[in-house]
Amino acid sequence: MSSRRYDNPPPYSLSSSEANPLIGTRRPSRRHQSSCVFAALIAFFVVAFTVVNLCISLSEDPLDPDVRERIRKEWNIELRRHEEEVLKRIDIKKHWLLEDNDRIRSREQWRTEVKEHERELEERRKHEEEERLRLNMFWTDLASHTCTTYATREYTARLVNVPSYYNRRVEACMATPVEIRGVEYTPKWCEDHGPNNVVGHWEVDQHEPDCASYWNWYKDFGCVSPGSGQRRIEHYLENLPSGADWKEFCATTPASFNGMHFMGSEICFQWNGGTYGHWVFDDDNCK
CATH class of the missing domain: 1.20.5 (Single alpha-helices involved in coiled-coils or other helix-helix interfaces)
Incomplete structure (x- = not known):
């Protein structure tokens, strides 16, 4: 067997790594460029920060x-x-x-x-x-009049023995007491009609049973409405003095019921010649 001879060598491929030059210029990669820029920026900021701090330190140096x-x-x-x-x-x-x-x-x-x-x-x-x-001024012609309000009656009298030259007749009237039912009272107000006609007025609220009206005929009308929480009560007013103001006596005659006390009625009205008081108050039983 004869050996094979190669008179010509095989073709040289340019794609081989051996074709790359070992020494010479080579274009850097993008990653390498970014790293260099970032390092430069860091170095710039470090230098700038150092310079600023140095300036501040120099400007604040005591x-x-x-x-x-x-x-x-x-x-x-x-x-x-x-x-x-x-x-x-x-x-x-x-x-x-x-x-x-x-x-x-x-x-x-x-x-x-x-x-x-x-x-x-x-x-x-x-x-x-x-x-x-x-x-020696004194009272004369003491007279009782109608009842003015609950258990209160008006009285009048005339002050006599007042000299004509005396110019403080009203002051003398207000300072001169009169005895009514064993108790001394000074006038509530005075009228000066001349030296011999000074009239004093009293409103006496003691020992006047004829002026003491009272409530009777208690009537419970129940709750004002379901869930209202309020109850309505009515009373009939007894012993109202003849000629007296029924509204005044209704509003000033005391009333007590259900453990409560009132100085008078909240609402007053008349029906069939009678005087009635009307109350509305809170009641839990109406809730």
């Missing part, structure tokens, strides 16, 4: 004359502001003290005037009392 001068000016401004605020507070305090002193003086003056006025009134009252007793 040994720097410019910094010390700037701090001194700021202190002076704050000091002036503080002094102005202190002066303002001192002025306000002085103003308050002046106002307090004025109020104290006004209060003391008012108290002095009140005491002086009370003293003058007391002296005048004593003088009038002495003069009234000296002149």
Whole structure:
């Protein structure tokens, strides 16, 4: 067997790795470029941060004359502001003290005037009392009138022995008591019709049984409406004085029921010549 000879070598392929040059320029990859840019940015920011901090440190250095001068000016401004605020507070305090002193003086003056006025009134009252007793003024023609309100009757009388020159007749009338049913009362008001015609008026609310009306015929009308929580009650008014104001007596005659007390009726009305009182009050049984 004869050996095979290769007179010509096989063709050289350009795709082989051996065709790549070992030394020479080569275009960097994109990943490599991004890494370089990022590293450069980091280096730039580090340098910038260092420079800024250095500038700030230099600008705040207390040994720097410019910094010390700037701090001194700021202190002076704050000091002036503080002094102005202190002066303002001192002025306000002085103003308050002046106002307090004025109020104290006004209060003391008012108290002095009140005491002086009370003293003058007391002296005048004593003088009038002495003069009234000296002149011997007294009441006559005491008369009872109609009942004005619950258990209260009006009385009148005429003050006599009043001199014609006496110019304080109303004051003398108001200061002169009269005895009614064993009790002394001073007038509620007076009418001056001349020296011999001074009339006093009394409203006596004691020992007047003829003027004492009362409630009778208690009637429970039940709940005002379902779920209202309120109940309606009516009473009939007894012993209403003849000629008296039925509305006044209905509103002033006391009533007590269901453990409650009322000074008079809440609503008053008349029906068939009778006077009725009407009450509406809270009741849990109506809820």
